[in-house]
Amino acid sequence: MTKGVKDGMAYEESRGDDLEDGLEVDQDFLASPGASGSGSSVGDGDGVMGDEEVVDEGEFFSDPEAEEQSRSRNLQAGAKRKGDDGEEDDATRTAEKKRRKKEREKRRKARRHQAHSPSSFSKPLSHLATSELFQLLLSSIRDTFPAASPMEIEDLQIPENQLLPALDTEHIGSVPEQSLLKDRLHPFLTDKKLPPSTPRVIVLSLSGLRCADVVREVKSIPGHGEVAKLFAKHLKYEDQVNYLAKTRTMVAVGTPARVGRLLAEGALKITKNTVILLDASFHDSKKRTLLTLPEARTELWKSVFSGKARDTIIKGGARVGAF
Numbered sequence: 191m192t193k194g195v196k197d198g199m200a201y202e203e204s205r206g207d208d209l210e211d212g213l214e215v216d217q218d219f220l221a222s223p224g225a226s227g228s229g230s231s232v233g234d235g236d237g238v239m240g241d242e243e244v245v246d247e248g249e250f251f252s253d254p255e256a257e258e259q260s261r262s263r264n265l266q267a268g269a270k271r272k273g274d275d276g277e278e279d280d281a282t283r284t285a286e287k288k289r290r291k292k293e294r295e296k297r298r299k300a301r302r303h304q305a306h307s308p309s310s311f312s313k314p315l316s317h318l319a320t321s322e323l324f325q326l327l328l329s330s331i332r333d334t335f336p337a338a339s340p341m342e343i344e345d346l347q348i349p350e351n352q353l354l355p356a357l358d359t360e361h362i363g364s365v366p367e368q369s370l371l372k373d374r375l376h377p378f379l380t381d382k383k384l385p386p387s388t389p390r391v392i393v394l395s396l397s398g399l400r401c402a403d404v405v406r407e408v409k410s411i412p413g414h415g416e417v418a419k420l421f422a423k424h425l426k427y428e429d430q431v432n433y434l435a436k437t438r439t440m441v442a443v444g445t446p447a448r449v450g451r452l453l454a455e456g457a458l459k460i461t462k463n464t465v466i467l468l469d470a471s472f473h474d475s476k477k478r479t480l481l482t483l484p485e486a487r488t489e490l491w492k493s494v495f496s497g498k499a500r501d502t503i504i505k506g507g508a509r510v511g512a513f
Contacts, residue, residue, distance in 0.1 A: 315471055315512040316374045320353040323512060326470075330481035334491050346491050352504065354465070354511030370471060371404065372411055374513040378465050379413050379440060387434045388459040389418060389442040394449060394494065395469040396479065396486040398423050404443045404469060420444025420452060431457045446486060450493025453502050460506030466494075468512040 318326070324347075331346050332338075338346075357373055371393075378391050393408075395401045398421040408414050418439040420430055427448070434442075434457050442449070442458070452458040468490075473479045480486050493499060503510075 314357075314370050314373075315468075316357040316370055318512070319356050320350050323353050324348070324350045326481070326512070330487050331491055333482070334484075334487050346495055346500075348495065348510050349504070352507070352509050354509050369407065370513040371407055371467075371469075374467055374511060375408065375411060375414075375441070379411065379415070381440075381463065384415075384438045384440065385459075386436060386438055387457060388461060388464070389439040390415075390463065390465065391441045392449060392458070392464065392466045393441065393443045393469055394446055394466065394480065394490065395421075395443065395472065396445070396474070396483050398445060400469065400472055401443050401445060408441050408443065415440025418442035418444075420448050420458075422448060427451070431455075434458065446480075446489035446494050450489065450499045453494065453499035454497060456502075458502075460502045460508045462507030464503075464506065464508040466503065466508055466510045468510070470512045 315323070315326070327348060328343070331343055335342065335346070375391060381390055384390060393401075393404055395404055401419065401421040402424075405417050405419055408417050416437055416439040418430070418434060418437070418441070419425065420442050421444045425433065430448070430452065434452070444452075449458065453460070468480055470480045474483065478486075480490065495503065
């Protein structure tokens, strides 16, 4: 055994190898890098042995700065979630307040409407005193324009002195097959000297179908004269203008939208003898009347009793009643 081998054996023996003396060592093994005594050795598979530091799996080295940043991010996220929850709570409370306010306003409107609705009176509308009729019409105006100022409401009101007084109960039943319309019309069907475009009575109803029924009822009254049909789906507007210009009519029956336009454009003329009757007792399948159906009452107060049409009625001295 050579000295190098012996030294190698001595070296190996110094590391604790139990090699017996006289054991020969393979030269190829000694020549391999892993078997050299250069200071590196084969590890047990758990790490790299030698001059490099071995880090065990699972060991965590914390960075204080990174931990502080992470903590700050967590605090910010928590604050944001809290802020979002607070905003959501505020939005919920605001929506709840609006809902309650809307419900209160709806109940107030319903009470006001019930207090001045046609059904709240124990007598027909044609028998209402002028003060009662005034309040009934005022309620309809307020319901139509809930945001209107008192001055705007006043501009739409019909002066109480131009409202028809209550019908004389002593004359009820004087016309065969009595109805509220016949009771109201009868006193005004005696004037035969009527110029064209100037009907003695203008009846306003909430729809074309209702107008057709009113026309048939008027024709059943003796001495009614000509009846003008002033609603859509019967005659075109131009045809109605030509008809009024050529015909002496005792009664005109129409919807607020069409009558308002005819008044504003001068196709219908008003005198102090003209009477405008509101067909306010009739109600549709949903119990809505001329004064409560949104579409009809809006046209009534915007098309008939405002602007040029209103000037024609009020300045012309027409009287307004209901049945």
